[in-house]
Amino acid sequence: MSEHLLSIVLFTPLAGMLILLLIPSGRTGLIRLWANIAGFAGFAVSLPLLWRFDKNASGFQLVERYEWIPSLGARYIVGIDGISLLLVMLTTLIGALAILSSWSAIQEKVKQYYAMFLLQQTGMLGVFLALDFFLFFVFWEVVLVPMYFIIGVWGGPRKLYAAIKFFLYTLAGSVLMLLGILTLYFQHFRQYGFYTFEIAELMKLDLPLGLQQWVFWAFFIGFAIKVPMFPFHTWLPDAHVEAPTAGSVILASILLKMGTYGFLRFSLPLLPKASIDPLIVKILVGLSLVAIIYGALVSLMQQDWKKLVAYSSVSHLGFCTLGIFALNPNGLAGSVIQQINHGISTGMLFLIVGIAYERRHTREIAEYGGLAHVMPKYATVFAIAMLSSAGLPLLNGFIGEFTILQGAFEANRVWAALAATGVILGAAYLLWLYQRTMLGQVTNPKNLHLPDLNLRELAVFLPLIAWALWIGVYPKPYFEVLEKPVTQIVERVRPDYFRKAPVPAAAPLEVLR
Amino acid sequence: MWVDTFFFYLFALVTLAGGVLTVTRRNAVHSAMSLILSLIGVAGLFLLQRAEFLFAVQIVLYVGGIMVLFLFVIMLVNLDQAARMRQFSGQWWLALACVLAVAAQIVYVLSRGSGAFRFARPEPPARGGNVELVADVLFKQYLLPFELASVLLLAAIVGSVIMARKRI
């Protein structure tokens, strides 16, 4: 069994979906129950990864490889390193919680809803597990369809527009990405005489800078739209606003990470020359900084609760991409941690919006106010989520942001200084949001008798809060897990980085006494 | 030589005139008659080119067979009304321009490549009449299309029957 662990993790949600399809659509109770069981099972089977993973081993672990389409050189290869481990755990947990959170929010077409969710779960896991570019691309695209339906069927008033926008945007990007993949694929054939999509093989390629740049831009379009980076971000607010709560949660927490993951896993290692090309770095960092500040500024102005959170994602993801293109260990590690953090905190924020929406069916911030009186538990949870998102120390956001800033600072001080303004603005819009919705007097009689969080809803939040605290208080395991893969990436992209000085065997600042 | 030349131009004239009349006559029956004229002209050209069998086929099959079919249909669909209506589509001038352009282009292309076809080669030594030769080639080299043509005709017959019959 255990040598197929990753496959089990990958296909458990799919199996759950197939069984779900056998349940008659009328029995919604059973469907809900089963979907939750399947979602939780997906999380449960991923837990063994935690102790099966060896943080000291370099390269990929738990690798499974089978021939799949020999004519194309495509294989079924799955494996994890520290980066994917974290993202996989995020996916399984958030996925299970998102399913749990949908219990009462989704009242129609329940079966299809959960089926889409579980399918999507497999797709996302596949993206993070695949070590074959073809497999990766397949999963990458698979994710689109369920999300289209989740937005388009169970979404808000402008759901159709949002759904197709989401789909078209991401699809357009990914098709161009496919061309980039094919270019690498073909170049590999030219250099080595056989076709393969295996990442490890493709990494052996030695391509001239010009070609790398072209491929980089092709990848960039695909990944940047997914992230979304600055000029490609407009699908995000629409998609978020219209998606049902759990959809937004998945979208923000996991789907966006596919873009950053793509940069980390593919753009940097496969195209090292292009990745350190000064112009490319400048452009990407520039876009990241713009996204940080711009996302925050736009958030400040939002009247729509969900849109605010959506734009805040743009800002936070700007940090992630900034960290990546700082191109040093701390930037990269910070970026991964920040991806997890964003998954946790923005996930929570969307769940929070969703709870208010479920009770009041509006997302206008002006409709709320003073909820802290009526829903104290809710307000507390919101406060934690908000603080975690704003990067308060001892909560997760701080670790990620600070590490990214450290990386950025090392690369260029001005970047860090500009990014730091994002920290200020982040606090501003979040606090303002909190104040407008939670504090003050209850100004709307409709809000007077809103029920506070029930146990199920609390159960959704508690794991996330616990996780946020864990990362905030004791992030060491995360850094340890990330050290090997991140160092590999840096060594790949900047071979001379570590040649400046010998790497010390242990941290130079050891515990004294 | 000049006889050939004379007859070529004669038949060519008949062919083209017939063609022009076919596409310009108001009455469909007149068109059909003109088409027959043109087909006969073509048949004459066949004869000039020593394709006697084909000449016969052209006269018998085309002029005798197809044209009767056409005339039948013309009678059947009662084109009297149609004959009173406008005969040319609104785009005829554009069509004319285009076709002339294409024709000019084809002729230009032909003239540039005409070196390949300047003079007819001397006839090959006759090993029998034209019909024998045709038969020989047809059944040796083109047996397959020949059989296939029968299927084609079958399909055409079935098809026209289906289309033309009134009920079942």
Added chain:
Amino acid sequence: MKFLELVWLIPLIPLAGAALMLVLGRLLDPQPPSEVAAAPGVAPAASGHGVAHRIGQHGHSAARSVISLLCPGTVFVSLLLSLGAVWELAALPGRTYEVVKFTWVAGLPFFTQSGALARFTADWGFLLDPLSSVMILVVTGVGFLIHVYSVGYMGHEGGYYRFFGYLNLFVFFMLMLVLANNYLLMFVGWEGVGLCSYLLIGFYFHKKSAADAGKKAFVMNRVGDAGFILGMLLMFSVFGSVRFREVNEALASGRFAAETAGLGVLSAIALLLFLGATGKSAQFPLYTWLPDAMEGPTPVSALIHAATMVTAGVYMVARSHLLFRLTPEASTVVAVIGAFTAILAASIALVQNDIKRVLAYSTVSQLGYMFMACGVGAYWVAIFHLYTHAFFKALLFLGSGSVIHALGGEQDMRRMGGLKDKIPVTYRTMVVGALAISGIPGFAGFFSKDEILWQIYSSPHGSKVIYLVALVTAGMTAFYMWRLIFMTFHGSPRTDPQTLAHVHESPPVMTVPLVALAVGSALAGWIGVPKLWAFLPESFRAFEHWLAPTLSAPALRASEHAHEAATEWLLMGVSVAVALAGIGLARHLYLARPERVQALRQAAGPLYTVLANKWYVDEIYDAVFVNGLGKGGGSALARFDNRIVDGGVNGAGWMTRLTSTLSIWWDTWIVDGAVRLLSFLVKAASFPVRVLHTGSVQAYALVIVLGAAVLFTWYLVR
């Protein structure tokens, strides 16, 4: 060694209390459902009663008693532990105890500026040395007293558990701040106290002003924090570490020459850190949040916005004293900012009528003093003032809280007066506090303030201009403080009779802390008497000696006694005289000749009636009426504060909104617009393509021929 090993427990015990309160507090202290604070007109008929008055009659349930015991109790335990630890620390040779519990941020390798490979790490490590020992004693000691006081003060409030939860949480973060052994962990406390400040300012969150103030505090602090973060990053990049010990070792190693001319990287670090300090310690230009923060409950103002949190900036600068010593330019900035803030805030305090706002500006001003001391290199004096200030300012705040409590929430001094007999304990303790802050010899404030003045005057980094500023500020301080005393307690009552009838002295649970703090305010200074008072044994100067291992800087000591004792005596006399003059003026205007105020109002009134804004008119009218033309500068400064500084903040906010609007516009019309245009074009292009299919078979044939024509043309053109 037992207590030292438990040093990490000192912050954790209040944290445990906080966690218990915030998780389970609601069970212990149930809120009646009718207590929803709704806007007027929104409240449901069943609920009926008012909004802001959440004072219920259910105050003293058994469960509340548990809270009342538990929360102050945790702080008390911390206090005991601290005392034990400090006792043991005294016995240690280097008076330094550092313990690392575990690695916190265990980041990856990076290269420092000098090319050395370092690791981005920070520990959960605790450092107890004389500096932090002073701080933990202040925090736990004053904190405990304020906790006790709060039991009485908040007794009738809703959200009791929440209040104590936040308060305990605050103590935890503050202790983390002072006990951290590295800047990053310090930053945890730093941000944490900011958070608690936010939560506690916004404790009455149904009040919009309170919520606004909380937000303002947090965001302004964040601006400073951004500086702090960048400073830390620079520190990482220069030293490869942010641990105090390593940074200081690097600084002391001589690798870094003092940056006397121009601004180098050390100055940059120092200034960035100081930017953080201005935010936290409410220095110019980031000070306007502190007066607004008075929206919070009074014990909070006492604890956070007077005694502890706002002093964190001073602590941090003192902690980084080696850095600042190497960067005289940065130190000068510190001193100048401190001086400017001190006089600015003091002048504003002259005209305030809200009892707590006076104290708030006073706090800003006193913090300015501390920074002046830091700026001139007298770090121990800054800490000394911090320590004395904690006593008397906490006392004054708690006293004012007692007054407010007695008057049922009234904060305007114009509606007080004549209370000294009604609430005698409060009166007497507050007078002690006022004497201390005014710098009357013998009281705690005298010793610290006088030492600061002397250091400013005498230190090689000092300056006569700053000294003058500080002296004027001292006079103003005495004036506004006694103005407060006279307006509140003396004269005839201006309170409406009904309220006056109910005025009563606070319960012992509130007065006992007052008395304790009054004792402290009176006596705490005697451990730092001037060297001039040679007649006293060295044990009266224990404070400086205690701090010496941490804050000493041998290189700078040589010039200290260059000035003559006579000068020092003279200056001491001058400062006392100035203080007495301030008190006398206040007495003259507010006690002896109140009718002069009326006359001044008549004389100067027309000058300000031209102002359209009524609020400003009132403000300035009051200023003229109260202070006369002689203090006109103060009102101008008040205007400066209201108009320019706040205006600047508002302007920045407006700019931000404008930018945001533009961004949205950009998003909707340009970025998205391009996409929409594209989709529109696709759809638009669809029609001509479709229209081509006219349904006419001959048109189709024509297109075929056209196609052929194009093929041929292409060939021929080639």
Added chain:
Amino acid sequence: MLHPVTTTHYLVLSAALLAIGTIGVLARRNIVVILMAIELILNAVNINLIAFSRHLGHVHGQVFAIFVITVAVAEAAVGLGILIALFRTRATVQADEINLLKW
């Protein structure tokens, strides 16, 4: 005055006939006439084939022409059949009146 007739003459003649037929297809409204015009086009092909056949000195071209004629017959038969069906439902044989299907 009269040049010897070359294959090229036939080709040009064929092209001319092709053009006439094409004009017929494009310009005549009457579908029956359009079908006749198509016959002209096929005849043009046949002229080509015969000319080449003669030119090349074998009869393959003639055989090809037979097949072309066959095809022409088949097309004409089916075309006329469909035309009759069309006429039944639409009562017209004018090409430009048959435009239910468009866009």
Added chain:
Amino acid sequence: MSEFYTSVDHFALVPALMLALFGCAVLLFDFFVFPAPRQRKWLILFLALGIGFAALGLVRQYMFLSSEGLAEFTAFRGALTIDGFAIFFNGIFLAASLIVALVSYRYLEIEGEHHGEYYGLILLANCGMYFLATGTDLVTLFVGLELMAVCFYIMVGFLRFDKRSNEAAIKYLLLGAFSSGFLAYGFSVMYGLAGSTRLGDITAALAARSAWDPLVFLALATTAVGLFFKVSVVPFHMWAPDAYEGAPTTVTAYLSVASKAASFAFLVRIFLGPLISAREVWQPLLAAVAVATLTVGNLAAVTQTNVKRLLAYSSISHAGYVLLGLVAGNPTGIKGIAVYLLVYTFMNLGAFLVLVALRRRDILGEELEDLSGLMHKSPVHAVLMLIFLLSLAGIPPTAGFIAKYYIFWALIQAREYVLAAIAAAYVAVAIYYYFRIVRSMFVSEAADREPLASSFGLRLALGVTGLLTVAIGVYPEPWLALAQNSVLLR
């Protein structure tokens, strides 16, 4: 067996023979054995038998080739060539014919035009296609093409009392005949240049001339007009939407896949055979045509409301993709064409079959509104349609992705990056209009409550096409291996 008709000839002819024989048999039986309408379903059995035997013949040819290790063998003195290419495409035709026949029964019942001739025509058309894929002689190809075309003319007009069907038929016929006139003209020029009608001879003769020789171009251009018409690429595509819309839906399905596949087989034979030497001439030409096709097909589809017509335009755009495989002109591209057409057959058939199922009494089931709320009415159909549409759009893991993948791969290999980018961009446009259908099905409310038409054949056909669309996407290996043999270009 004689010298004119050897055993090899027979071996090569068997599948066509079976198709023609059973075609005739069906026609006869319709008259004499099963005159009653209820009995006509037995004709399907006959048809299936015919296709089965033909398939058996194909399999035997395949076995023969692989056991002998031959790449190909010729018959009828070079008029037929049996190679992997031919077998592969014939497989596609047979599958398409069978599937179409399976679903036609119910559909024609509803249309009230259920005649046995229909099945005979399917077989005869398939017979014509057989020669398009295997023929290596101009005459054979031409007659085969016409056989197929004539059958299709009739089938398109099969609803004799339906105005739209008539119209579609006459349009298709007129334009088809017109374009085959051009084709024949082109063939005549080829013959004139080579002195032979065998493709091999022509290839050799044209190779002796320069690529830019005017007469070669004349042959190329006129032939291309006819070929492009058949595969409906711009600007020779105009008939397609009308014919597709007017024809009975089953015929549309058949027309859009089998006819297109056969024509492409034909086109590939011509372009990579005789015209290969003029590649530098036709490559840019084809590229331009392909781009124009993608543009027109995709753009015109965007605003369609008739689903049949929408799919017609979409199938035009697919022709553009296939053509790009030829533009790339490398083995990958040719294999890509084969794979594309294979996949396209199933997915496009599937999409049309759903429309067939939507045709009920009084409901045409062609408009976008008719698909509204299909998800509620029949989730199975909706999901199948979704799969087909995703596949048409080229979203993995459906088969359509593999097909597009090959085209992109070939283009990248040929370094046609710009073409690749254009082709990629149009995928997004395609998504847009396919998802209009999806939107209708899944989001809108149902327009009517009438249950969908269903029959065993329809269910089976939908099941098979759906299964294959997914299966080829998820595990394409065996199918790719089949296509591997079909590469003409070496």
